[in-house]
Amino acid sequence: MKLRSIIENGLLRFFLICSVISLSGCWDRNEVNDLALITAAGFDMVSDEKIELSVLVFIPKGGGSSDQAMESGNGGASQTLVRSAEGKTVADAMAKLQEKLPRKIFWGHTDVFILDEELAKKGIAGHVDFIMRHPTLRERGQIFVSSQKAKKVLKLMPPLERDLSEVLKELSQHKLGLNITTKKLAQMLIGDSGDCALPWITILPPENKEKPKQTIAYITGTAIFKKDKMIGIIDDSVTRGVLWLRNEILLGVITIKPPKTDGYISVNVLQAQSKLVPKIQNGKWIITLKSVSASDIVQNTTKLDVSNPVVLKSLEPLLAKEIEKRIKKARNQVQEEMKADIFGFAEAFHRKYPDVWNKKKNRWNEIYPNVELKFDTKCHIRRQGLTS
Amino acid sequence: MLEQGKISPVQMALLMIPAIIATVLLLVPSITAKHAHHDLWLSPIWACGTGFFVVFLSYKLNKLFPEKTIIEYSEHALGKILGKLVGGIFLFFYFHATGIMVREYGEFVSGAALFHTPMAVIIGTMVLVCSFAVLGGLEVMGRASEIIVPVVILLYILLFILLIKDLEVKNLFPIMEKGIRPSLMGSIVPQSWYSEFILVSFLLPYVTNQKKGFKWGLIAVFIVLFLMVLTNIMALLLFGNLTSSLTYPVMVAARYISIADFLEHLESIVMAIWIAGTFIKITVFYYVLALGTAQWLKLSDYRPIVLPIGFLILLQGLWAARDLQELSHFLATSGAIYILSIQVVLPFILLLCASIRKKLGQRKGNKQNETPVNH
Amino acid sequence: MVLVEQQTILSKDRLSIHLHDNVKKLESIYADCADIKFRYFLIGNESKAVLIYVDGMSNVEEIDNNLLTPLMRLELEKEPDIHALIENTLTVSNIKEIQTYDDVVSEVSSGNPIILIDHQSKGISAGIPKWEKRSLQEPTTETVVRGPRDGFIETLSTNIVLLRRKIRSPKLKIKSLQIGRYSQTQVVIMYIEGIADQTLIEEVQNRLNRIDIDGILESGYIEEFIKDHPYSPFPLMLDTERPDIAAASLLEGNVVILTDGTPFALIAPTTFYSLLQSPEDYYEGFIIGTLIRWLRYVFLLVALLLPSVYVAILTYHQEMIPTTLLISVAKSREQIPFPALVEALIMEVSFEALREAGIRLPKNIGSAVSIVGALVIGQAAVSAGLVSAPMVMAVAITGIASFLIPRYSASIVLRILRFPIMFLAGTLGLVGIMLALLTIIVHMCTLRSFGVPYLQPLAPIRNSELKDSIIRAPWWSFKKRPHWTDDYNKVRQPNGQQPSPLKGKE
Structure with a gap:
């Protein structure tokens, strides 16, 4: 009987105890003020x-609702x-x-x-x-x-x-x-x-x-x-190349100069995916950068008719070349001059060839500058903007 | 019987799931990653065998001694003195385990949110809330778990859905870089967690349908397995090598969520999940401890000893370890063997002795071919 | 105590054969009762008789036309016989014989005039009560957009009629009993035979019979006497003014307790979810019904937790909210002299006071109070730098949230529980809120209403009933009745009633 009332009084007692706790102090209380x-x-x-x-x-500073509007007017x-x-x-x-x-x-x-x-x-x-x-x-x-x-x-x-x-x-x-x-x-x-x-x-x-x-x-x-x-x-332009290698490219405008015409064509990269594919061949360490991107033409100052699919197709390899150029620049500076592996080449080899990696990992600093970079770039121009 | 209430098999499963994973979810990635490295998600899979074995053991024991818990039938299986001793070992073990659990809760709360609040207050309030549930009895606990556990699991899965965009699948590779050994080593500690499924043997006598209870026990092991693997995979995909150096990877993962600059810092969800889950976990252990003690001392009701035991648990929680490092070191090393030997080996010996006794009893040609209990 | 016993012994006595003795005794019982009228007359100029009634409770016209006129004009050949009088003379449909003083008293006080005749050991009671009563009105506490507009009133007989008109089957059973030594209030238990569980009916009856009290003025008295857990703040019985809710509960196997003198009927057993349901959920489409239910569940949590979460976040977990939001909160809190907890308490208490004031005041002033309170005081407090604008918003949202709960008795509970949770949030932050929530859940899990777990069908889970609690499934899919106890009448309606264009072609 007594125990029943303990259960039933539970809520009441719990809150009593809790209020005692709250009276005795709030240890971690920090007012925003x-x-x-x-x-x-x-x-x-x-x-x-x-x-x-x-x-x-x-x-x-500030406070009150009416003051706030003024405050934001000051530009903080x-x-x-x-x-x-x-x-x-x-x-x-x-x-x-x-x-x-x-x-x-x-x-x-x-x-x-x-x-x-x-x-x-x-x-x-x-x-x-x-x-x-x-x-x-x-x-x-x-x-x-x-x-x-x-x-x-x-x-x-x-x-x-x-x-x-x-x-x-x-x-x-x-x-x-x-x-x-x-x-x-x-x-x-x-x-x-x-x-x-x-x-x-x-x-x-x-x-x-x-x-x-x-x-x-x-x-x-x-x-x-x-x-x-x-x-x-x-x-920052070399950084773009790094972003391609790290698969972090989100957006960017690439300008190419088609041969045999004056002017430039600028494309806006909308989607880009890249992937490092490592390979060890005859003791040679090779990385292939596989990238796929889709882009729109945003400006055309040439006389080329970009609504012609044939012309568009001919632009795609040019675009790929341009991208590769950027990446190569990044690679030259970072890999060959600074010898820093910020692209995740080491992880890529580790994942693909764990056994070889475990044997050679102490020599990575020597191997890294000589890792060869190959490209497999696929560029696709999807749209030509609203005018043609 | 000390417990008049009955629970359904589903309620039993819902009590068992948080009883295993509540404390584990936060710790499992870092503890398994210490040995298993990239293969940490394999470790719970290797370890789950223990879980199935233990559930099977409790079912077999329950078939031999229906309506009795392990404390009661250890006397029948081993004889009076030895049985009392084994019962005592079990009770002491659960007392110790509950204290550790309570301390883990306290360490987490004080390490993640309430830095200056005294440990006694953090632990004391939790033990108090748990004691209400224990006083309410098994039925109340079963019902509370039906409300709490589905919400907890849903929130937990939601957490991972929100993290999907930050995951990097490449972190998963290489699988089994150094063979199967590291992941097997990593599975020792999870095995000790799975072995806590022996608690089923305390609950099975009060389940309405034992056969279904067995089935749901196995389902509970599966769900635990699923959640552990999920946790490990998510931690690995998010943190990669960093996993083993984080104390609470899941907590950090929740903090890392950022959706549309608004859904940020969801560590409070983790805290809510953790508190709710740990509540069920502590309640189950606490209940087993109170009920077991009452059965061991042959009391007529377990309720009068609930609050005194709660006080002891509070003290045990305060004295269990000096700090978190000591605690997790214990859990990751000698603790595993200690837990496994009591929760797997001891019940197994019990089952062996009981079946031998039963065989002998039948050979004597008694007309009652029931269990030795009724002689 | 002794006095009471004497009175009961006296009234259990049978009526005397002499009118003189009877009148003497009754006059002593009704001493100083100015509203009790004794009308002496002669039946057929010979037999002495008396008519006793309460002024204003009986239909005087009918007394004149159907009792006094026929009796006084009767031509007597022999001693008048009660049976003969009832059979031949009195043109009243509801009439019965009475034998004890007890009967006399109870009949008179329920408005039935009594005729006692000399040399007869029995009296006649004519069921022609009539008193002033409120006309049927729409219940003000439970309004709906779509649905019946009638509500219970203070008169028991009318209320029974309201239910009988909705459920015409003779299976609708009505058991009557009196509670209250002085008030002698009539209480009625209604149920549908074959749907309601027999043990439940017996349990309700037993609990009602155990009540020993001076008077019952409202069904709330009864509720507190027969509640399963007397200390719980949660209502363990549903109270309603609406006959449609009562009828729906009867059809689901519940027992309805009607009390004379109050428009509030009690429904037992009840679960927590039925406290969160509005009749309109069932009258409008099931999709909107489901959505509204979910809205209610969400705002249930808001009503319970919002001020505490606000306090916890602002004093313990400042990192949880987005930076920009924290900055604007910090700006508005900069000049506030109180800690967040005190600020929240001040606002919550004054909000509760405003609400209470709005209820107590006459209706036309009540709305003025809420406008003054909400707009003027709130605005002034913010600009005076006493409370911050976000706090006012939090309190206002909490208030609106608590109005979303259709049962007043349930929203009161939330209002009570909000305060301890706020204290806990102020001491332990979110941990405190979680602990409070767990305690409440455990407490609700221990509750039972007439043996039915309070949180059914979620805990324990009953799959077939989930479609009327988590969602509101279409009517044609409610194939089973809710399951209160083990033994029950399962099938509500047959399968295959889902409308489809194919059906017309058959």
């Missing part, structure tokens, strides 16, 4: 021993704040940074990490470890390498977007350059070759010289890493 929302973070090298951590803090000019602190490691710097911020640092919304060039040359693995290990940091956060100091980049006030982190996030979503999340970077670092690549950003020269800060940073190329140390930069 007490948080410093960090939307981007930058890591700079100060000296050999010290790094500087800069954070972009969002200032939640003064909505952010940059604070920085030095330390031996990122975590150390963060602890010192907290001393300078009245609100609790909140990493949950940090989407962009910027590393400066010096730091990248020194090695990034340790900093990636912090990002992956921290329980609230996002694995989808994007990582960039900047030519200037990260702190300087963070201090920019973009005229169009809310803040710099929004700018970089949107830019990398166009996939014109590399789009590397923390997870992808960590995967590359522990991959078979351990080489990686990160998008390279520089500050866009401001239109208005009087307001030097009203500009953005944008992706101008790719920083190439051997293991976790940066060894070089390639520009």
